[in-house]
Amino acid sequence: MKQFQRLLFSLTAAFTVSVPTALCAEIEVSVHSIRSDKGKIMVALHGGENTKQFPNEEGAIAMQWAKASQGARNFVFRDLPQGEFAIALYHDENDNGRLDKGLMGIPKEGFGFSRNAKATFGPPNFTKTAVELTSEDETLAIDVKMRYRKSLL
């Protein structure tokens, strides 16, 4: 919870400095292909100045989570300025608060990125996943497929 507050604070701080106009753009994230009701779906919004850290959670400007539901789940990030944003999300199936990885760092739980960017050589960077909010009253709807390593093997 502490981390969430910190994120909210940094979000507010960042936007009060750089964006004087009203913030009313939105990104609506529809996550689909969720394989079970177990645990949570964790969604991180990246943008602003820390995009190099993508997809590390520490670099996110906002996070949302909700109980997992098999199939699909929607999230809305509101009051956003114009600019480039990217989504990194995962399915915390065992509810331990993190994306579990194997010995060599490859995710064991489901994950996904905006633009459904491929993760063939590890997680994609911000550029490969970024979507753009071009006006201040825009609502951008994006679909993200939850991908599980095992389903492919």
Next chain:
Amino acid sequence: MTIRREFLKRAAGIGLGALKMHAARPATVRKDFRQRKFEAARKTNPALIGWTGTERNRLICDDLPIEGRWPKELTGTFYRNGPGCHEVAGRRYHHWFDGDGMVQAFRMSGGRVRHLGRFVGTKKRRAEQKAGRMLWSAFGTTLDGSREILHPDAVNVANISLLHHAGELLALWEAGSPHRLDPRSLDTLGRKTWSDSLAGAPFSAHPKIEPDGTLWTFGYALTQGRLAFYRINASGRVAKVGVIDVDPLGMIHDFAVTAKHLVFVLPPFVFDRERAFAKGNILDAHIWRPELGMRVLTVRKDDFNERRWRQLPAGFTFHFGNAWEDSEVIQLDYCLAPDATELTQTFREIMRGVWSPPTGPTRFAQVTLGKGDAVEQRIADQAAEFPRVAPGVVGRRHRYVYSLAGGVPSRRSETAPFGLDRVVRRDTESGDTEAFVYGPKFIPEEHIFVPRPGSDSETDGWLLGTALDLERGATQLAVFNAQRIGDGPLAVARLPYSLPLGFHGIYTAE
């Protein structure tokens, strides 16, 4: 004619509801530019039969004609692995290392030899066979529209080597899991999981089995910059695992063990993630950075945290002979190339049927890692590759290394790729070699030493190896008295067909 036959099949098929099946697998395969170029080159270069590959899932010969007398005491199986196909439905791979693994088993008993060759039934092979087309990019091939590769096992081709340990026969790749095989039928039984935490972990193609049965190996994950070490006990249980971050990290094909250490040599051929995104395959994601030199990493077996880095001049290596240590001084031998051009250029161009030699030969080299940072390297003149030692001296003091070798490196002929036309036993103390020269009409493959049952000598036994006979257009298996290699083979068993040129083999007494 082909078209009409296909039309008739389809016409008949509609009534039977079989149209879908035919549509999935067209009778006339459209060949891509590389495949056509290779086939044209093959007409004038008989050596290219070694890179043609086979479309047959199974190769069987129950009784190979033998010239000479096959030693009756040599009762067991010689297994080999290597890429068995080089194209999928007319689309040719861009690199020799890309194709699906095919295991060859030569069974020897009562002075007779049988052969069975089968592809490893990886998920990738099964999926592509079913789809009738290439579905994923490979190690050195970028496929437009490749399916995503979330884990190396998605593109595991199990095509490098084999391991027989704790009663299991495994086909090895180096970036993913081993595949379990039925030793008799060569049926693929599935991927090997050593433990829950090691599920899907990369497992090198050159594990080392010590005389007491302890298995040491490593794995590397390029995209994560991690190198892992594993100790597996004689019964196949994971005893110890260590993971370290290495930056920058590149392909590591082989390593060595001594009584107390694991020894790694890291060529300055390193993975770059941005380049991987741009190029779309693992090989082209690597950059040659000679300014890094070759980093030598030693890790203490009983404490993975006790590690030491040393430096060698820039170079490239695939294979190690052996290593041993005496009062903290490590002696190591390996095969050293000036750079990675054999991998990036020679083994790529050969897929178009073009022989494009590397900048220089791979040669036998001996390294002494002294106390402190002291490093000494001695490089032999002769070209050498595929070094092997007697199984009883792995990690212990050895004297002899068996390998393929070349004559004067500059005199390369088109039909002797790698400049390797002979098999030698090298005395690492005197530098003397004893050789059998196959000559330019053969492409010899790795030869391995098999000790006479009950003997722990490094030379009392046989040397066993295949060679592609370019005049016959077929593969042979030769056995030598390891003490008298220069006399030529004791016996040669000739297959009625050629096998795709492969990489590494093992011998089991079963």
